[in-house]
Amino acid sequence: MRASLAPRPTPGSRDRTILLLPPGFLSEIAALVDQELGHLLPAESVDPARLHSAMRYSSFAGGKRIRPVLIVLGGEACGGKRQDLLAPAAAMEMIHCFSLIHDDLPALDNDDLRRGQPSLHRQFDEATAILAGDALLNLALELLALTPESATAEARNANVVSAARAVGTFGMIGGQMADLLGEKVGPLAPEEAATLLESIHRRKTGALLEASLTIGGRCAGASSVKLDALSRLGQSLGLLFQIRDDILDIEGDPEKIGKTAGKDIEAAKLTYPSLFGIEGSKQRLKQEAADSRQSILELEPSLAQDSLLELVRFLEDRDH
């Protein structure tokens, strides 16, 4: 099961997912980001070894590396060099891992599995998981302040601020909190529910994807016009990603998505299908994909631009 979730497809998963194979640049960039994570995370042998092992366990537990890929492609679509984009890309993946570790905790989503493997607090313990999450967020912001050396100190400063706002109470953490509270409030009127749902996902997923693209752009010294296009692209990609996730929870193959299907329905969670039905959700998915393409076309023609277009198609169709 793990193989089909890993960035580089194995022969086994290739057979099963032949039509939905991720574009080649995804695994190529993912491999470089993995290498960079290997350099930047303290070694497992370094004291406190248990904490560093936990940070590595979560960072190398698979995953599509979408956020790092967006930093790299966003930067390259503004003339940046891949080598300069890898450390910020790894930092953004650390932020993503931090959020997964804390979200999985018993007090929050209480998930025993993550990407088909024991979640961090199940594999280690709760105290280690809390501290490892803290440490990953903290290290990520440190790295954004330090890298790339080729960027101006002003650009790196803006990147720290951009990431922190995407993470903070008006971003991902705020979305997670609203999500927790939303699960506890009673039934809402449909339009209230739709507004709440969109606002939660813009914060929970969209903010970080948007930050990834603009951080990549800033590393490459992008103009404010380009940064604006990257920002809008991030917003529509975020919704695209989430709608597809919600659809997969209903229609997905549990073996491919790495978790029990129907978990959202069981939890009576606010999702796109629960509000708009499967067909309505698929319509919305198409619209967000179209908006994404529109923003990408405002960037300069380049290999990275082609890759971003291909990424949209993949995210729209993915089966895991």
Place this chain on the structure above:
Amino acid sequence: MRASLAPRPTPGSRDRTILLLPPGFLSEIAALVDQELGHLLPAESVDPARLHSAMRYSSFAGGKRIRPVLIVLGGEACGGKRQDLLAPAAAMEMIHCFSLIHDDLPALDNDDLRRGQPSLHRQFDEATAILAGDALLNLALELLALTPESATAEARNANVVSAARAVGTFGMIGGQMADLLGEKVGPLAPEEAATLLESIHRRKTGALLEASLTIGGRCAGASSVKLDALSRLGQSLGLLFQIRDDILDIEGDPEKIGKTAGKDIEAAKLTYPSLFGIEGSKQRLKQEAADSRQSILELEPSLAQDSLLELVRFLEDRDH
């Protein structure tokens, strides 16, 4: 009980602690930092209100504001203006609050009381406490990237890095992890235990005090010679602070220290008195105070220098 822990002494606490009254500049700076925290933290009414309320609950639960005071005095002892030092000072207090919130969680120290009041997860709930801690760390690093505007982007970047290293796996979080692991290992040889104890406290307390002083210095454009003196001062102040804490756990008045005395002994925790006895611990306290004064005298003669000397005397003698 709360009054004696608040930064500004009330008539009640003044009567009881007349000989150990904190120096006036402490409450003066603490009041300004409180005001700054009030501006910088999102209002309780802002969505997600529960999260913002939790962040404010912890930030205004009393406390001596030692770290912000060190930023202000460290900066002023290098020619900085107080007005420029308050936002970074508030940021450093947010980092301190983050660490207290997560340390108090059931999976870590499992403390129901903090400064004589219910700890955050008892007053709200565990999920909110985890997210509020995350949000405070994150907002703090954002603020260090943004403020003061009078500092160079390079200095603000260095401050983000300095704070993040003090927080990270080689700093506070690493010390907390070693502390958790230390409580689980069997008895150590005395010299091993002493090394472990010092290493834990340098990381748990010293790193953040050291970062506070150097961040203040950097905000003021301090020379590397001054930054070095501030750095050494932070290290000895950290040990001074911790040794006094350990002594208070045994000799302190529970009503003044705001927690049950003897809690460390009950938990068979590694402390200075458990290793060196009360008298041995008091000797070490004196030595760290002397080292602190030495470093302070390397700074420029100023009102801030006098205040730092007064602070050492207060930390050495404090009864809470």
